[in-house]
Amino acid sequence: MSEQKLYPVKANIADNCLLNDQQYLDMYQESITQPDQFWGKHGNELLDWIQPFSKVKNTSYDPGHVSIKWFEDGLLNVSANCIDRHLKDRGDEVAIIWEGDSPEEDSKLTFNELYEKVCKFSNALKEQGVTKGEVVCLYMPMVPEAAVAMLACTRIGAVHSIVFGGFSPEALAGRIIDSNSKYVITADEGVRGGRGVPLKANVDQALENPDCAFVKSVVVLKRTGGEVNWNANRDVWWHEITESQPAECPPEPMNAEDPLFILYTSGSTGKPKGVLHTTGGYLLYATMTFKYVFDYHPGDIYWCTADVGWITGHSYLVYGPLANGATTILFEGVPNYPTSARMSEVCDKHQVTILYTAPTAIRALMAQGDAAVQGTSRSSLRIMGSVGEPINPEAWEWYYRTIGDERCPIVDTWWQTETGGILITPLPGATALKPGSATRPFFGVQPALVDNEGNELEGAAEGNLIIKDSWPGQMRTVYGDHERFEQTYFSTFPGTYTTGDGARRDEDGYFWITGRVDDVLNVSGHRMGTAEIESALVAHPKISEAAVVGVPHEIKGQGIYAYITLMAGEEASAELHKEVKAWVRKEIGPIATPDILHWAEALPKTRSGKIMRRILRKIATNETDSLGDTSTLADPSVVDKLIEEKSNAA
Ligand code: ATP
């Protein structure tokens, strides 16, 4: 398929890029053969240490003794690295641009202003009783105070656990209990896509759970001024506890291996896991990947559309950009509100040079065609990124042509909550691109493919994607359950980190993520990832999104059940049915031809926008009374609709 197409490194940007191909290869080589030297050098160059480290890497993937430590005797502070060290040279430059849900609302914070806000709020948290090592739960809208609260936690050595503001009270309660958060920071209400989100009311409801009785205080930011219930024994206003605080707060010296934050995975495959990241290795990895993957140059205006509730919002909205002294945009709204041109309009308004978004947003905009760029120029854009799911080549091409005007390299970044930062990605200026491929590993990352018995596959091959050795940004444990950590990530293929994703490596050594291993189909003895079939479907001009799952089939073992959503204005018909089947047969081959097509109004997604195939599998096999954990589902009504539509699937 489109893998044949190779987009050369664009000359117009390569001239100014940080790295060329040879430099990438040289640095990669050093990072693998001399990890202590490589990471020690970059650790010293990219971060400020309160006490320098003398050891670099001390990690073991040995079964039963998995232990990961980087820079273990160094001391540093994350907020000081993200703010204080920039004050001398760029204190008056903008650190955070806030773009409100409404296009009329925006504001800016310089590094000086951010410093003052973070120090004051740090002092307020201390006064509330928050101490070093304590877990603080953030359930916040996308306002600058979300970043302020994160940075204030890191300043005083508290561990944040952010719960996406779109989660239900039950999901919030579960995460408060699991992470043992005695403090909760929230707002009266959030605003998203023109609608209010009752954050404080959700917290109130969550805390009615008797198992949350240990929660000591709830700090409430006034965002909308909407009415809220008040528990005077527990609730305090952000502004009241912060206003009169001193504008200085010395950063707490933290050990590199002290916990930095807990974050629960998206829950695409099952019950979310409390991923624990620590201070030094994580910050270095976020800082260095940000710099090279986005080819950051001072003066860039960087926009990552993710919410702070996801790992992307941690590493590439707050920590990576700010540690580099970059200007980062924090967007309260959604890419298609009030119109599908919003994302492009924000790019023009703030002269965005680097844009980082997700395939789900790209496909949603693509379904609207040119409306997504109407009246905008996007001429400031230089580099564009994608993260979260495999990006179908069709969506890649659309992003490249329509949003980026064939001018901007696309970095398709593969990584996970667990990995802390990007592991497989092109580097602008160094990597020729292939639509749909995440291409090559970042420094220090040793991906490999193994068959189901754990035998390593060489050359062009397809199999389970594993990582052979540790990198600084790797998670250290599942919070409170090291056993589960070893079990989940180190037991399937002992001695390596198991990603749970499948991948293919082509003749050029490029990696193509084929989907989650749990979702792999086995049709007449042929194992097939979901991504390839879905990409073939999405390549049809009338199809905007697709998801395939396996269903029992008498002859083939498994048959292919395809859920399809159509482009705006298109309608399902018997003719289209035939056409789509023939299309896949032609694109991939008869083996991949879907057995059943299900015209869907929408697909079930996690709140971070990922397709939940495990739910689609249950619907396809009529097991709707055992859907499993649905707390991370963005819109539960989608499931009812799919069950209704099922009678027409054929
Ligand atoms: P859970 O682990 O709870 O099931 P999740 O895996 O969706 O949830 P995340 O850590 O947010 O939680 O997502 C990581 C996964 O997202 C990867 O393992 C991969 O399946 C997918 N992914 C992320 N980026 C890419 C990409 N660029 N290409 C292909 N897949 C990607």
Ligand code: MG
């Ligand atoms: Mg996962």
